[in-house]
Each structure stands twice: as structure tokens, then as C-alpha cells.
Amino acid sequence: MSNPNPSADSSNFALGRLRALLDDTASDGEQRLPPERVLAAQIGIGRRALRRALEVLEAEGRIWRHQGKGTFVGSRPDHTPTNLEELSKRTHPLEVMDVRLEIEPALARLAAMRATNGDIERLLRLAEKTASSSDADGRELWDSALHRTIAEAAGNSLLLAIFDMVDRIRQDTTWRLLRERARSGERQQIYVEQHRRVIAAIAQREAHAAEHAMREHLELVREGLLKVMTTPLPDRMDGQISEAPVTANTKKERRHGT
Amino acid sequence: MSNPNPSADSSNFALGRLRALLDDTASDGEQRLPPERVLAAQIGIGRRALRRALEVLEAEGRIWRHQGKGTFVGSRPDHTPTNLEELSKRTHPLEVMDVRLEIEPALARLAAMRATNGDIERLLRLAEKTASSSDADGRELWDSALHRTIAEAAGNSLLLAIFDMVDRIRQDTTWRLLRERARSGERQQIYVEQHRRVIAAIAQREAHAAEHAMREHLELVREGLLKVMTTPLPDRMDGQISEAPVTANTKKERRHGT
DNA sequence: TCCTGAACCAATTTGCAAGTGGTTCAGTGA
DNA sequence: TCACTGAACCACTTGCAAATTGGTTCAGGA
Numbered sequence: 145m146s147n148p149n150p151s152a153d154s155s156n157f158a159l160g161r162l163r164a165l166l167d168d169t170a171s172d173g174e175q176r177l178p179p180e181r182v183l184a185a186q187i188g189i190g191r192r193a194l195r196r197a198l199e200v201l202e203a204e205g206r207i208w209r210h211q212g213k214g215t216f217v218g219s220r221p222d223h224t225p226t227n228l229e230e231l232s233k234r235t236h237p238l239e240v241m242d243v244r245l246e247i248e249p250a251l252a253r254l255a256a257m258r259a260t261n262g263d264i265e266r267l268l269r270l271a272e273k274t275a276s277s278s279d280a281d282g283r284e285l286w287d288s289a290l291h292r293t294i295a296e297a298a299g300n301s302l303l304l305a306i307f308d309m310v311d312r313i314r315q316d317t318t319w320r321l322l323r324e325r326a327r328s329g330e331r332q333q334i335y336v337e338q339h340r341r342v343i344a345a346i347a348q349r350e351a352h353a354a355e356h357a358m359r360e361h362l363e364l365v366r367e368g369l370l371k372v373m374t375t376p377l378p379d380r381m382d383g384q385i386s387e388a389p390v391t392a393n394t395k396k397e398r399r400h401g402t
Numbered sequence: 403m404s405n406p407n408p409s410a411d412s413s414n415f416a417l418g419r420l421r422a423l424l425d426d427t428a429s430d431g432e433q434r435l436p437p438e439r440v441l442a443a444q445i446g447i448g449r450r451a452l453r454r455a456l457e458v459l460e461a462e463g464r465i466w467r468h469q470g471k472g473t474f475v476g477s478r479p480d481h482t483p484t485n486l487e488e489l490s491k492r493t494h495p496l497e498v499m500d501v502r503l504e505i506e507p508a509l510a511r512l513a514a515m516r517a518t519n520g521d522i523e524r525l526l527r528l529a530e531k532t533a534s535s536s537d538a539d540g541r542e543l544w545d546s547a548l549h550r551t552i553a554e555a556a557g558n559s560l561l562l563a564i565f566d567m568v569d570r571i572r573q574d575t576t577w578r579l580l581r582e583r584a585r586s587g588e589r590q591q592i593y594v595e596q597h598r599r600v601i602a603a604i605a606q607r608e609a610h611a612a613e614h615a616m617r618e619h620l621e622l623v624r625e626g627l628l629k630v631m632t633t634p635l636p637d638r639m640d641g642q643i644s645e646a647p648v649t650a651n652t653k654k655e656r657r658h659g660t
Numbered sequence: 661t662c663c664t665g666a667a668c669c670a671a672t673t674t675g676c677a678a679g680t681g682g683t684t685c686a687g688t689g690a
Numbered sequence: 691t692c693a694c695t696g697a698a699c700c701a702c703t704t705g706c707a708a709a710t711t712g713g714t715t716c717a718g719g720a
Contacts, residue, residue, distance in 0.1 A: 438681065439680090469681040472679090473681080
């Protein structure tokens with residue numbers, strides 16, 4: 145009679161031993177299990193059998209393992225990525241645009257309310273230079289400076305820190321080609337005009353108009369990004385982008401259909 | 403004839419040499435200056451005189467130095483504090499509330515649009531527990547969990563990361579007393595009711611209602627915080643202002659000008 | 661067929677050394 | 691007396707190699 149269960153004798157034996165061990169360590173503060181090699185020797189089985197048992201326990205959520213770190217009792221810690229690299233990796237460009245659509249209109253509104261005259265002067269100068277720059281890199285730089293100056297003018301250091309965080313992710317090299325394509329052509333002129341409108345509203349202290357103008361601008365940017373992403377290049381630029389579906393899934397539970 | 407200027411001959415000589423050096427390196431891409439010991443030997447003066455000259459240049463903003471790194475030409479890079487400690491230090495509680503007022507209504511709206519059934523179940527359970535908890539710590543925990551669950555349900559990992567960042571700053575111990583006072587008394591019951599409204603709107607997929615309810619809630623929280631902050635406690639909670647006069651003299655003799 | 665032992669790969673942590681600015685101190689010379 | 695020098699030490703940063711650990715593959719045995 146064939147055994148459909150892949151876990152066999154040694155693994156089952158190890159499972160029992162390990163469960164008992166976990167029950168013991170649960171009461172203690174000990175969270176770390178011995179290395180696999182040591183543990184296998186202690187129990188008296190091979191490492192492969194031990195690993196099969198550990199896989200079961202990990203699937204049950206009673207332990208978690210990480211290469212180079214070790215095996216630990218309990219559920220895997222929540223690891224909300226706080227460093228930019230990881231955030232960049234697992235953040236979809238559209239997610240970034242959604243965040244910008246929430247943050248930057250608010251920044252524009254606050255800037256209209258609280259910008260100093262110096263801020264407004266700087267914004268006006270930036271608007272001129274943005275329009276006059278010809279190459280893509282120049283546009284990119286002026287555009288970035290413009291948005292950041294608005295964020296500074298909003299006068300909230302925490303919001304500014306958030307803006308910088310989002311901006312750094314946005315400038316990740318992964319999406320550079322994407323952005324260049326999204327801002328090429330006649331869109332650029334519309335962007336310049338939209339920038340003018342935002343700055344004019346800020347200069348005239350019209351908070352609501354500034355917020356609205358910024359939202360309109362970002363929605364067009366988002367639309368351009370969307371269009372570029374859905375029409376793949378002749379040469380593939382990256383596997384990560386086309387691979388991901390529309391929205392990013394923080395967990396696997398998130399809705400699939402229905 | 404006495405020289406009132408503390409910087410004397412060698413330092414001034416070094417200043418001239420260094421300014422010339424800076425003018426040269428300005429054209430090049432070189433940003434890093436040789437180590438102080440090397441530079442001092444090159445110029446032919448002692449390290450102390452060199453450091454005095456470097457202090458002048460640093461004050462002028464032409465160079466910047468950092469222990470363990472080196473001395474560099476140009477202005478110090480924009481160290482936007484990305485770590486939480488520094489952000490916490492220089493962020494005012496009202497700034498945090500302003501940010502929450504921008505972020506969390508958006509999160510509630512997105513949650514109403516994208517929450518899974520599992521999310522909604524969790525929210526409903528949390529609402530019950532929040533109401534039933536009696537002590538201040540318990541309320542704090544459930545409240546925090548509730549807001550974070552909404553942030554998770556919004557389904558945008560970047561927004562979630564931002565929420566966590568703000569939340570960690572908010573939970574800084576500096577404001578713990580403040581928050582306890584702000585949520586004491588009859589306000590707590592209003593908060594519970596407001597939470598119910600937010601969750602109900604999310605459960606019924608009414609995005610606009612969820613956003614509005616969350617904003618209303620946070621505006622009340624903000625108002626409570628404001629009220630608490632403007633009515634100082636009988637016992638001072640900040641030890642920083644009344645600084646101990648005795649201890650601090652480890653470095654220099656402080657001039658006690660009588 | 662399953663397990664073992666061994667070997668190798670990859671990620672992480674740790675320890676150490678070198679290099680740097682920051683500081684103090686005794687000595688030197690005008 | 692004053693400013694400077696040289697030396698020594700401290701504190702911070704970086705880079706690298708070794709050790710540790712989980713992840714994987716493979717030949718061999720019961």
C-alpha cells in the first residue's frame with residue numbers, strides 16, 4: 145500500500161519530538177531553536193527528515209525560519225518594510241501614484257495657505273525653468289524640484305518627510321524608462337500648463353483651487369502611466385512590472401474576483 | 403599689540419591656502435578633501451591650526467565634515483531625517499494630527515472600496531472590543547489596532563507603510579501623557595461611537611461616508627489634543643526646560659559671567 | 661522508496677582592522 | 691602669556707573576511 149503522505153516515519157517521529165519541545169519552550173522566553181544540524185543530531189535523525197518536520201511546523205505557524213538567521217518559535221514578526229529598498233521592490237508604480245494623489249493635493253492646499261513670499265518666488269522661477277528645459281533629464285529635475293518646493297511650502301515637516309519618502313521610491317531606477325515614456329510628447333506641454341495653474345493658485349492663496357489643480361495634474365500623470373504600462377514595449381524592459389496585476393497585494397487574501 | 407581675533411597667523415595662512423584649493427577643486431568633480439593629518443602636512447602647519455581654518459570654511463558653508471567619513475567640498479547634503487528618532491524629536495504633535503487628517507480619511511475611503519470580507523469581520527470584532535475595554539492602556543491598544551486594520555484594508559502597501567511611520571511617531575513616549583489626558587472622560591464614548599460609524603460605512607461600502615466619518619473623528623481628536631495642550635498641567639511634564647545647572651560641564655568650562 | 665551524510669550555495673551576523681574627524685594634553689617657541 | 695605643535699586617545703564609519711545558518715543538491719545505503 146503506497147503512502148500518499150510525503151512525511152514518513154522519521155519525519156513523524158521528529159514531529160512529535162519537536163511539538164513537545166515547542167510546548168516546553170513556549171513557557172520559557174526562549175524563542176530560538178538550535179541550528180538544524182545540531183537539532184537533527186540531538187533528536188537522532190537526519191537533517192532532511194528534520195527539515196520536513198520543520199516545514200510542517202512552519203506551515204502551521206508555530207515556528208518561522210530565515211536563511212542565515214535561524215529557526216524561531218512563534219509567528220513570523222510583522223516585518224513592515226521600513227527601509228526604502230524593500231519598499232521600492234514591493235511597491236507597484238500605480239500604488240505610488242495613488243499615494244501621490246492623496247498627499248500632493250493636500251500639500252498644494254497647505255502651501256496655498258501657508259507659503260511664504262519667498263516660497264512663492266521660488267515657485268514662479270521654477271515654473272519658468274521647467275517650461276524652458278528641453279531634454280528629458282532636465283524636465284525630470286525641474287519637475288522634481290517644483291513638486292518638492294510645494295511640499296516644503298506646506299510647512300509640515302512630517303508631511304515633507306513622507307513626500308521625500310514617496311519621492312525616493314518614485315525615482316527608483318526601475319521605473320525610469322516608464323516615466324520617460326509617460327512624459328514624452330505633447331503631454332509635457334499639458335504638464336507645464338498644469339504646473340502653472342497650481343502655482344498660480346498657490347500664489348493667489350486659493351487653497352481649494354490649488355488642491356484641485358494638483359489633483360487634476362496627478363490624475364493626468366496617472367493616466368499617462370497607466371497607458372504606458374498597458375502598451376508593452378517592443379523590447380521587454382523588466383519582468384517585474386508586467387508581471388504584477390493592477391493593484392499590489394499586501395496579503396494574498398486580497399480579493400481575487402467576486 | 404594684542405590680537406582680539408582668536409584665529410592667528412597659521413590659521414589665516416591655512417585659510418588662504420584652503421580657499422585656493424577649494425577654488426581649484428570646485429571645477430573638478432572632486433568632492434573629498436584629504437584627511438586632516440595629510441592636509442596639515444601638505445600645507446605645512448599643525449592639525450590644530452588647520453582645523454581652525456576648516457571650522458571657518460564649514461561655517462561659511464563651503465565644506466562640511468563628518469566624523470569617520472571625511473571632509474567634503476560643497477554644502478552638507480540634505481539630511482532629511484529618515485529615521486524615526488530624529489523625526490520624532492522635531493515633529494510637533496499637532497503636525498502629526500494634521501498628517502493623520504490627510505492620510506486616514508483617504509485610508510478609510512479606500513478601505514470602503516477595497517476591504518475584503520475578512521477585513522470587515524475583523525473591524526467589527528475590534529469595534530466590540532474597543533467599547534468593552536475599561537482601562538486606558540486597553541483602549542489605547544484597541545484603538546491603535548482598529549486604525550491599523552483600516553489602513554491594512556485599504557490595500558496599498560505604501561500607504562500602509564506611511565501610516566505605520568506616522569503611527570510610530572505618534573506613539574512616541576513624549577506624548578503619552580498628552581494622549582491619555584486627551585482621551586479621558588466622556589470623549590472616549592464619543593470616540594467609540596465615531597469608530598462605529600466609520601466601520602459601518604466601510605462595511606456598507608460607502609466610501610464617501612467612511613472618509614467623512616474618519617475626518618470627523620480625527621478632527622475631534624485634534625480638538626481634544628489642542629485643548630489639553632493649551633491648559634498646562636499643575637506639575638510640569640517637560641524636564642528639558644528646567645535644565646539641571648550642575649551636571650553639564652563635562653566638555654568646556656562654561657563661562658559663568660557672574 | 662525513503663533516509664542519511666556530505667557537500668555546496670546563499671543570506672545574515674559578527675568581529676576586526678583601518679581610516680577619519682573630535683578632543684585633550686604636555687611641550688615648544690616667540 | 692599666548693598660539694602653535696605633536697602625540698595620544700576617543701568616537702564614528704566603512705569595508706572585509708570569517709563564522710553561522712537555512713536552502714539545496716547529490717551519491718549511497720537500508
